[in-house]
Amino acid sequence: MPLIKEIIEDNYRVLIWRVEENLDNLREGVVLREATKERFSKMKSEVHQKGFMAVRHLLSAAGYSDLDLRYDENGKPSLVDGSHISISHSFEYASIIIGTENVGIDVEMKRDKIKRIANKFCNTIELELATNAQNEIEVLTEVWCAKEAMFKMCESRSLSFKDDMNVLTGEKRAIVNNEIFKQLFEYKLIDLGNFVLVYALESKS
Incomplete structure (x- = not known):
């Protein structure tokens, strides 16, 4: 196709x-x-x-x-x-x-196994929001895709998805903040049925 x-x-x-x-x-x-x-x-x-x-x-x-x-x-x-x-x-x-x-993109399948690894890439706030959501798998996949897209945009290969990245799913905004640099991002989400696609841009505000 x-x-x-x-x-x-x-x-x-x-x-x-x-x-x-x-x-x-x-x-x-x-x-x-x-x-x-x-x-x-x-x-x-x-x-x-x-x-x-x-x-x-x-x-x-x-x-x-x-x-x-x-x-x-x-x-x-x-x-x-x-x-x-x-x-x-x-x-x-x-x-x-x-x-x-600078731009970043990631596409991932919605899979139940993401719940088992969520504590490895989500911070406490992200975990709480996802756990309380009716569509937990979709929210966790969105967080993962947003962080993966941002990771591709950053020069540092040592970023921690859990500790250095924060995704605000409600606002479709995110931040990378560590000892080396701080950068704000905005992102768009496309629902592809069994897949989630996120593309990210550096925020101007």
């Missing part, structure tokens, strides 16, 4: 792909850099391979290709024209966000 959703704003663009094709179909017409071919060859999961290829189709839909994609020493991607990009795929969904400023 091709692109299912596209959001275009002045300073960013979000594209979402639902992966229903087989791997051979997804590989058709995709040109990869040598480094990308090597990465792909080491992937053991076909689900991961399909999501990886679907991202390349999203790049094409946005006017780019794998040849335009670069990664820094921390694995953070960017585009050769200076645009910011963030990438996420999970099972049958792949997504990217491209922006003129």
Whole structure:
């Protein structure tokens, strides 16, 4: 299935792909850099391979290709024209966000097991809000996605999801605050049925 959703704003663009094709179909017409071919060859999961290829189709839909994609020493991607990009795929969904400023995106399946690990990435307030909500799994998945999207936007690889990040689901705002820096974020949520997608932007206020 091709692109299912596209959001275009002045300073960013979000594209979402639902992966229903087989791997051979997804590989058709995709040109990869040598480094990308090597990465792909080491992937053991076909689900991961399909999501990886679907991202390349999203790049094409946005006017780019794998040849335009670069990664820094921390694995953070960017585009050769200076645009910011963030990438996420999970099972049958792949997504990217491209922006003129720092951006982040994450998509995750709603699964019951998130309740078992919630105390590892949620602070006390987030846990209390989720536990008291009728849709606990959805709230916890939203918190996780928001923190993952922010993590992709931050330079520090040592951030603690539980201690350094705080998500205000009611306001769709979040903050990263540790000894190195403090940054405010705002985010948008897209409900994809059994999946939650969050994309984040640095807040101007």
